[in-house]
Amino acid sequence: xxxxxxxxxxxxxxxxxxxxxxxxxxxxxxxxxxxxxxxxxxxxxxxxxxxxxxxxxxxxxxxxxxxxxxxxxxxxxxxxxxxxxxxxxxxxxxxxxxxxxxxxxxxxxxxxxxxxxxxxxxxxxxxxxxxxxxxxxxxxxxxxxxxxxxxxxxxxxxxxxxxxxxxxxxxxxxxxxxxxxxxxxxxx
Numbered sequence: 001x002x003x004x005x006x007x008x009x010x011x012x013x014x015x016x017x018x019x020x021x022x023x024x025x026x027x028x029x030x031x032x033x034x035x036x037x038x039x040x041x042x043x044x045x046x047x048x049x050x051x052x053x054x055x056x057x058x059x060x061x062x063x064x065x066x067x068x069x070x071x072x073x074x075x076x077x078x079x080x081x082x083x084x085x086x087x088x089x090x091x092x093x094x095x096x097x098x099x100x101x102x103x104x105x106x107x108x109x110x111x112x113x114x115x116x117x118x119x120x121x122x123x124x125x126x127x128x129x130x131x132x133x134x135x136x137x138x139x140x141x142x143x144x145x146x147x148x149x150x151x152x153x154x155x156x157x158x159x160x161x162x163x164x165x166x167x168x169x170x171x172x173x174x175x176x177x178x179x180x181x182x183x184x185x186x187x188x
Contacts, residue, residue: 022143022186024051024065031067032181042086047071049103053145053186060111060121060138060145065184067105069098095158101128109133114140121147127156143187149180 026048034043051065072090077083091098110122122135132155138147154176 021052021054021062024048024053025185025187026050028185030181030183033072034179034181036175036178041076042074043076044072044074044087046073048184051184053184055140055186057113059113060108060119063108063123065106066103069096069102069104072096072098097128104128111138117141125149125151127151127153128158130156132156143185145182145184145186147182149182150177151180152176153178 029048029051031046031048032043033046034041047068049066049068051063053063054061055063070091072087074083074086074090077086090096093100096104104125104127106123106125108121108123112120117140119138119140120135121138122133124131125134126132132152134149134151136147136149138145140146
């Protein structure tokens with residue numbers, strides 16, 4: 001009985017203080033990727049494994065999320081054989097090496113106050129065990145946070161087809177910058 005009273009008192013205190021750390025609903029949230037090359041592009045999805053956002057006083061106080069790299073898919077190739085070949089290549093050591101690095105993650109280190117439902121967020125992005133600081137704009141609509149991240153894969157040792165690592169690739173080069181369109185929905 002004392003434990004129940006303690007938990008109730010703690011929950012009441014958190015509400016009064018305005019602390020509102022909320023888990024990210026991984027089933028409703030989404031991460032879409034776009035990778036470009038000369039003459040085309042590919043796109044697909046990756047599933048969130050977990051995450052949380054602590055939002056109070058019109059600002060993201062802290063937050064983090066983890067992406068399950070084993071769930072990467074391609075949505076633009078209709079031919080199943082080509083589709084699986086691309087997905088397998090993305091999972092290989094040429095790209096994200098998901099056997100050794102099954103997750104990627106982001107942790108908020110700083111956020112501006114939201115103005116007109118937009119804020120700048122900075123944090124640590126870890127891909128293939130390498131962490132880089134990034135800053136991007138986040139939009140908020142109730143419990144939905146959206147952002148588009150431009151990520152330089154060469155900073156995370158993703159070398160395949162990169163002009164940053166190889167000379168004379170010509171039209172076989174793949175852009176170093178890939179995009180993640182992220183939609184995080186918190187549980188209310």
